[in-house]
Amino acid sequence: xxxxxxxxxxxxxxxxxxxxxxxxxxxxxxxxxxxxxxxxxxxxxxxxxxxxxxxxxxxxxxxxxxxxxxxxxxxxxxxxxxxxxxxxxxxxxxxxx
Amino acid sequence: xxxxxxxxxxxxxxxxxxxxxxxxxxxxxxxxxxxxxxxxxxxxxxxxxxxxxxxxxxxxxxxxxxxxxxxxxxxxxxxxxxxxxxxxxxxxxxxxxxxxxxxxxxxxxxxxxxxxxxxxxxxxxxxxxxxxxxxxxxxxxxxxxxxxxxxxxxxxxxxxxxxxxxxxxxxxxxxxxxxxxxxxxxxxxxxxxxxxxxxxxxxxxxxxxxxxxxxxxxxxxxxxxxxxxxxxxxxxxxxxxxxxxxxxxxxxxxxxxxxxxxxxxxxxxxxxxxxxxxxxxxxxxxxxxxxxxxxxxxxxxxxxxxxxxxxxxxxxxxxxxxxxxxxxxxxxxxxxxxxxxxxxxxxxxxxxxxxxxxxxxxxxxxxxxxxxxxxxxxxxxxxxxxxxxxxxxxxx
Numbered sequence: 001x002x003x004x005x006x007x008x009x010x011x012x013x014x015x016x017x018x019x020x021x022x023x024x025x026x027x028x029x030x031x032x033x034x035x036x037x038x039x040x041x042x043x044x045x046x047x048x049x050x051x052x053x054x055x056x057x058x059x060x061x062x063x064x065x066x067x068x069x070x071x072x073x074x075x076x077x078x079x080x081x082x083x084x085x086x087x088x089x090x091x092x093x094x095x096x097x
Numbered sequence: 098x099x100x101x102x103x104x105x106x107x108x109x110x111x112x113x114x115x116x117x118x119x120x121x122x123x124x125x126x127x128x129x130x131x132x133x134x135x136x137x138x139x140x141x142x143x144x145x146x147x148x149x150x151x152x153x154x155x156x157x158x159x160x161x162x163x164x165x166x167x168x169x170x171x172x173x174x175x176x177x178x179x180x181x182x183x184x185x186x187x188x189x190x191x192x193x194x195x196x197x198x199x200x201x202x203x204x205x206x207x208x209x210x211x212x213x214x215x216x217x218x219x220x221x222x223x224x225x226x227x228x229x230x231x232x233x234x235x236x237x238x239x240x241x242x243x244x245x246x247x248x249x250x251x252x253x254x255x256x257x258x259x260x261x262x263x264x265x266x267x268x269x270x271x272x273x274x275x276x277x278x279x280x281x282x283x284x285x286x287x288x289x290x291x292x293x294x295x296x297x298x299x300x301x302x303x304x305x306x307x308x309x310x311x312x313x314x315x316x317x318x319x320x321x322x323x324x325x326x327x328x329x330x331x332x333x334x335x336x337x338x339x340x341x342x343x344x345x346x347x348x349x350x351x352x353x354x355x356x357x358x359x360x361x362x363x364x365x366x367x368x369x370x371x372x373x374x375x376x377x378x379x380x381x382x383x384x385x386x387x388x389x390x391x392x393x394x395x396x397x398x399x400x401x402x403x404x405x406x407x408x409x410x411x412x413x414x415x416x417x418x419x420x421x422x423x424x425x426x427x428x429x430x431x432x433x434x435x436x437x438x439x440x441x442x443x444x445x446x447x448x449x450x451x452x453x454x455x456x457x458x459x460x461x462x463x464x465x466x467x468x469x470x471x472x473x474x475x476x477x478x479x480x481x482x483x484x485x486x487x488x489x490x491x492x493x
Binding site for chain 2 (some may be wrong): 028
């Protein structure tokens with residue numbers, strides 16, 4: 001649990017069958033249920049930022065000479081691979097680990 | 098004073114001192130939206146008026162206002178209610194005590210801007226409390242009472258106060274305006290967001306993902322669903338208590354759930370809802386003069402459905418004719434008829450029931466229509482069978 005700015009609201013002050021509320025933050029990573037992951041071929045990447053522009057989860061991070069997906073966030077949709085004008089991104093199937 | 102049902106509703110709102118009102122006009126609710134706007138402009142209602150771009154935003158704005166602790170009001174009907182449906186569905190499980198008038202209108206298509214109860218009846222199963230009024234005075238009084246019901250700690254549910262488009266919305270009647278101080282005393286201190294809030298002092302995430310196939314999610318979901326159902330059942334009690342208190346303080350009495358009219362020695366009864374009831378009672382009086390042992394049962398509260406109260410009323414008669422102002426397409430009958438059939442199952446004895454459908458698309462249900470309903474129900478009492486609904490305005 002990440003540190004919260006204020007003390008959590010005391011849920012015991014209200015009936016527990018009223019309204020769904022959450023008073024503690026649990027991080028849910030959208031990268032946890034990906035079927036395929038984008039792999040960047042750095043030789044082909046010209047750092048044009050097309051992937052960065054198209055990514056619906058805005059998970060593309062800038063590196064020294066290339067861009068790549070933050071795999072904690074990336075859902076594996078493949079839009080970056082589809083849009084890359086230099087065909088520098090391959091979608092690779094995730095294994096059990 | 099003398100006013101129509103829409104103005105009476107606006108006065109009910111003014112007396113309840115809302116903090117935020119949001120409206121989008123739609124016939125036959127439009128003049129109600131206009132009265133609200135006028136009252137805000139004149140300082141009669143000291144609330145923020147949100148003029149938004151459509152009904153979906155109307156209710157979404159009120160969600161936010163409620164979470165910030167505001168008492169809120171809106172009104173809509175027909176297609177406006179249809180457009181509002183997404184936030185409408187979310188309001189009861191968020192347990193937001195919003196009060197909303199539905200100035201009932203028939204369903205499009207065929208294209209139609211006139212009264213009927215198809216809109217409100219169609220959304221009755223979503224978790225809002227639904228009460229139907231018979232007179233302009235009852236509209237005003239019920240709107241004030243609705244806040245007390247909605248904000249009751251055992252309920253915390255949104256309430257629809259419904260009145261018939263055209264007949265109540267534009268029909269002018271004598272209306273008594275309750276005293277503001279007495280209404281303030283009746284409603285008491287408001288505390289809208291004690292349980293769920295957008296408040297930096299009480300940090301919480303409202304409505305996080307709940308459910309799924311694993312973990313504690315599904316059980317949590319069930320807990321909230323059961324909580325909503327329990328609150329609905331609590332409302333049966335609280336609606337009665339609030340009506341009783343209203344009578345004590347203001348001297349006007351309404352049957353909170355179900356009204357019985359001339360039922361004591363009745364052999365059969367017609368069942369009504371909303372403003373048609375006046376003509377129904379007149380028809381019953383006339384039939385009584387010619388010796389018919391007929392009575393009338395009026396349903397005011399449709400959600401929660403007053404099963405036990407209705408059961409008691411139904412146990413006094415041997416046949417019923419249910420007059421609906423809307424249609425259950427899938428059952429080929431009126432929706433109240435359909436629900437009355439479920440209630441009849443609880444009786445020891447099996448009695449005949451007939452579905453009448455009238456007053457669609459602004460049509461009047463007059464005494465002659467009720468005469469027909471009474472005569473037909475009398476035939477059913479004598480053993481004649483009616484397997485199809487009877488459409489009262491078919492040959493007008």
